[in-house]
Amino acid sequence: MHPPDADVVVVRHGEVGVKSEQVRRRMEDRLAENLAAMFDARGLAGDVERRRNRLFVHTDRPADVTDAVTDTFGVVSASAAVTVDPTLDAICDALRAATEARYDGGTFAVDARRAGPSDAHPFASTDIESEGGAAVWDAVESLGETPEVDLDDPDFRLYVECRPDTAYVFLTKQSGPGGMPLGTQRPVVALVSGGIDSPVAAWKAMRRGCPVIPVYVDLGDYGGPDHRARARATVETLAEYAPGRPMAMHVVDAGDVVTDLAASLTDLRMLALRRFMLATAEAVAEEEGAVGVVTGEAIGQKSSQTSANVAVTDVATDLPVHRPNLTADKAEITNLARDVGTFEDSTVDTGCNRVAPELPETNASLAAVREAEPDDLFERARECARTRTVEAIES
Numbered sequence: 001m002h003p004p005d006a007d008v009v010v011v012r013h014g015e016v017g018v019k020s021e022q023v024r025r026r027m028e029d030r031l032a033e034n035l036a037a038m039f040d041a042r043g044l045a046g047d048v049e050r051r052r053n054r055l056f057v058h059t060d061r062p063a064d065v066t067d068a069v070t071d072t073f074g075v076v077s078a079s080a081a082v083t084v085d086p087t088l089d090a091i092c093d094a095l096r097a098a099t100e101a102r103y104d105g106g107t108f109a110v111d112a113r114r115a116g117p118s119d120a121h122p123f124a125s126t127d128i129e130s131e132g133g134a135a136v137w138d139a140v141e142s143l144g145e146t147p148e149v150d151l152d153d154p155d156f157r158l159y160v161e162c163r164p165d166t167a168y169v170f171l172t173k174q175s176g177p178g179g180m181p182l183g184t185q186r187p188v189v190a191l192v193s194g195g196i197d198s199p200v201a202a203w204k205a206m207r208r209g210c211p212v213i214p215v216y217v218d219l220g221d222y223g224g225p226d227h228r229a230r231a232r233a234t235v236e237t238l239a240e241y242a243p244g245r246p247m248a249m250h251v252v253d254a255g256d257v258v259t260d261l262a263a264s265l266t267d268l269r270m271l272a273l274r275r276f277m278l279a280t281a282e283a284v285a286e287e288e289g290a291v292g293v294v295t296g297e298a299i300g301q302k303s304s305q306t307s308a309n310v311a312v313t314d315v316a317t318d319l320p321v322h323r324p325n326l327t328a329d330k331a332e333i334t335n336l337a338r339d340v341g342t343f344e345d346s347t348v349d350t351g352c353n354r355v356a357p358e359l360p361e362t363n364a365s366l367a368a369v370r371e372a373e374p375d376d377l378f379e380r381a382r383e384c385a386r387t388r389t390v391e392a393i394e395s
């Protein structure tokens with residue numbers, strides 16, 4: 001909900017603000033670029049203005065721009081606001097107009113902040129709240145309702161942010177994903193299976209500023225075209241969060257390797273496969289200049305993800321393996337998948353065969369896995385990575 005005549009979207013970022021001046025400037029520049037790319041992708045016009053600790057987007061489509069802004073990494077919250085002169089009269093007029101247009105019954109409160117030098121305005125924020133509150137009171141009465149103030153939990157809250165040269169009046173703070181602007185970290189490879197967990201893990205790494213290079217390992221008879229299409233659909237959704245950055249899905253054909261592992265290993269099969277996948281991810285990372293690997297694993301969620309088994313798979317690569325879901329429960333990951341927009345695709349039935357054995361080892365030793373897995377497993381991983389196909393993703 002925004003005030004009538006809203007002409008600007010106030011953008012708040014979080015951790016960027018605590019960086020040194022130089023780093024902050026670089027991160028704010030990146031955020032401004034990412035916002036512009038997001039507007040382009042959604043056919044929106046918006047001029048991004050940078051000011052201390054805030055960005056402002058001037059637009060004639062405040063609601064759509066607020067939605068786009070709050071889908072952009074690094075944004076903590078955003079508000080569609082009306083710009084007014086930084087005087088009590090102008091602020092009270094805007095509060096009155098917003099109330100007349102948007103008040104829908106119940107209690108109200110005015111929440112005012114002032115920014116800038118202490119002598120920038122001849123009034124304090126408490127003056128804005130008391131005079132603004134009186135203006136809203138009158139407006140509620142003029143609507144034929146009985147005004148009532150509730151400062152703690154009002155039904156209708158009006159915000160004022162007063163800066164030296166401009167004041168902003170708005171009615172909501174819409175939450176964004178938080179994190180850091182995409183592109184402020186070096187890229188990582190994300191092992192994406194298309195299941196519920198791995199796209200969420202990739203999204204979380206993106207939220208912390210890392211561009212991701214998705215790698216899908218095609219399991220041959222144990223995967224199939226529907227399985228691959230499912231992975232691709234989740235990557236297409238991820239690409240929507242990275243406008244202006246061409247994304248591609250790297251497909252590693254592991255059909256023969258999986259068939260061999262299924263024939264030669266039983267209880268340690270999944271661990272050898274996981275190690276193979278990490279080795280392919282490392283090879284792709286080397287070629288693509290990525291500095292880590294992201295997986296969707298969470299402690300104990302599956303036999304290959306017990307705390308003991310993760311120790312065995314982790315050492316298959318010299319790169320750091322990032323597991324953003326590590327301590328999350330399945331329900332939390334599922335909820336986030338719904339919010340991110342990958343859940344529907346992740347739960348399409350692909351009817352693929354099960355690679356996992358009936359009784360997988362849950363407490364493997366590295367020595368036992370090394371002994372059991374084929375000697376040329378990592379060589380084959382590098383070869384499969386080298387001959388991978390790269391599918392461009394439209395965003």
Ligand code: ATP
Nearest residue numbers: 191192193195196197198215216217295296297302
């Ligand atoms: P997901 O929902 O992400 O598939 P999961 O709990 O089913 O996760 P596993 O199947 O045990 O987990 O796989 C663990 C991790 O290994 C996945 O989160 C993903 O990062 C990676 N992975 C599994 N299968 C593939 C695949 N075919 N291609 C690429 N990565 C994969």
Ligand code: MG
Nearest residue numbers: 193194195196
């Ligand atoms: Mg899976």
